[in-house]
Amino acid sequence: MIPGAxxxxxxxxPGLPPARIRTHVLVPVTxxxxxxxTARVFTxxxxxxxxxxxxxxLGDRSAAPGPGACDRDPTPTRLxxxxxxxxxxxxxxxxxGAQLRESVERLDASGGFLLYLRQEGxxxxxxxKLDAYVLQDAGLDTYEANVALxxxxxxxxxxVAAQMLGALGVSRIxxxxxxxDKAEQLRALGVTxxxxxxxxxxxxxxxxxxxxxKAVRGAHTLDLHVQP
Numbered sequence: 001m002i003p004g005a006x007x008x009x010x011x012x013x014p015g016l017p018p019a020r021i022r023t024h025v026l027v028p029v030t031x032x033x034x035x036x037x038t039a040r041v042f043t044x045x046x047x048x049x050x051x052x053x054x055x056x057x058l059g060d061r062s063a064a065p066g067p068g069a070c071d072r073d074p075t076p077t078r079l080x081x082x083x084x085x086x087x088x089x090x091x092x093x094x095x096x097g098a099q100l101r102e103s104v105e106r107l108d109a110s111g112g113f114l115l116y117l118r119q120e121g122x123x124x125x126x127x128x129k130l131d132a133y134v135l136q137d138a139g140l141d142t143y144e145a146n147v148a149l150x151x152x153x154x155x156x157x158x159x160v161a162a163q164m165l166g167a168l169g170v171s172r173i174x175x176x177x178x179x180x181d182k183a184e185q186l187r188a189l190g191v192t193x194x195x196x197x198x199x200x201x202x203x204x205x206x207x208x209x210x211x212x213x214k215a216v217r218g219a220h221t222l223d224l225h226v227q228p
Contacts, residue, residue, distance in 0.1 A: 015190060016048075016159065016162055016163055016166065016189065016190065017046060017048055017163070018046055018163075018166070018167075019044050019045065019046040019047050019160075019163035019164060019166060019167045020044065020045050020046055020167055021042055021043070021044060021065070021167050021168070022042075022044050022045045023042075023043050024040050024041065024042045024043070024057075024064070024065070025040070025041055026038055026039070026040055026041075026062065027039055027040075027041045029056075029104065031104070032090070033101070035104075035105055037058065037105075037108045038062055039057060039062055039104075039114075040056070040057035040061070040064070041054055041055070041056055041057075042054065042055040042057065042164075042167075042168065044164055044167055046163070046167075047160045047163055047164070048159055048160060048163065049157075049159075049160055051118045051160070052118060053115065053117050053118055053160055053161075053164060054115070055113050055114070055115050055116070055168060056104070056107075056113065056114040056115075056116065057113055057168075058104060058107040058108040058111065058112055058113070059107060059109060059110060059111030059112065060111035061075075061107075061111050061112055061113055065169070073172045073194075074172040074173050074174045074192070074194040074195070075113065075170045075173050075174065076106075076107055076110045076111065076112030076113075076173070076176060076197075077107075077113050077114075077115065077165070077170070077173040077174065077175055077176065078103040078107060078113070078114045078115065078175075078176040078177065079115050079117060079158060079161050079175070079177065079182050079186075080096075080099065080100055080103060080114055080115065080116055080117065081096075081117050081119040081120070081122065081123075081156060082116060082117060082119060082120050083096035083097070083100075083120065084120060084126055085129075086098075086100075087100050093133065098200075099199050100114075102199055103176055106176065112174075112176075113165075113168060113170065115161050115164055115165075117156075117158075117160065117161060119155075119156045121146075122146065122153075122155060122156055123151075123152075123154065123155030123156040123157070124146055124149070124151045124155055128149055128151065131149055132145035132146055132148075132149060133145075135148055135149070154181065156181075158182060158185040158186055158189065159189060161186065161189075161191075162186060162189035162190065162191050165191055171190075171191065171192060172191075172192040172194055173186070173192070173193055173194065174193075174194055174195050174196075174197055175193050175195070175196045175197065176197050176198075177196055177197075177198070177199065178198050178199055180196070183196050
């Protein structure tokens with residue numbers, strides 16, 4: 001760990017193995033549409049799955065952490081699962097890239113944290129996710145495809161997210177998400193989710209079936225008038 005980097009703060013969720021901030025650094029962030037800001041990117045040690053998850057401090061949370069730096073209550077927070085195809089290549093099969101873009105701008109305006117979690121394909125990995133795409137093209141929905149490959153419908157576990165929030169000194173959040181499972185898991189892990197704030201609807205012809213399936217089978221709060 002870099003000397004002087006802050007360690008686990010008092011906001012850590014009870015009962016979890018402690019995680020610590022490994023280092024933090026300012027990174028300029030620019031999206032394809034021209035929106036630009038600066039994020040403080042945090043790395044961690046002690047995360048239970050050993051993966052390289054990141055937290056982005058945005059707005060006033062991009063300042064260097066110190067005493068009282070994270071005492072606002074609740075802290076606007078987004079848990080964003082990595083989606084290489086959507087986040088990087090702009091795939092229209094999902095709404096992940098659009099949600100990431102929206103979340104960064106909203107958190108930059110309000111001040112908050114975006115946790116970028118390495119949970120590709122709802123936790124099954126990149127290659128299996130692409131295998132699931134093949135099955136979706138043959139008629140299965142996004143959940144059925146994961147199950148057909150021998151995985152659960154959603155394999156994501158948010159223990160590391162709770163650890164990261166603890167290391168950042170955050171115990172109460174306003175969760176930017178359409179997914180009630182994220183809030184339920186975080187509450188079970190000792191994080192107080194004061195409220196869940198939905199993201200916008202990023203609907204297109206290419207992702208309409210995908211979004212409808214998430215609304216019906218995953219109980220995502222999406223205002224849709226289409227059938228899965």
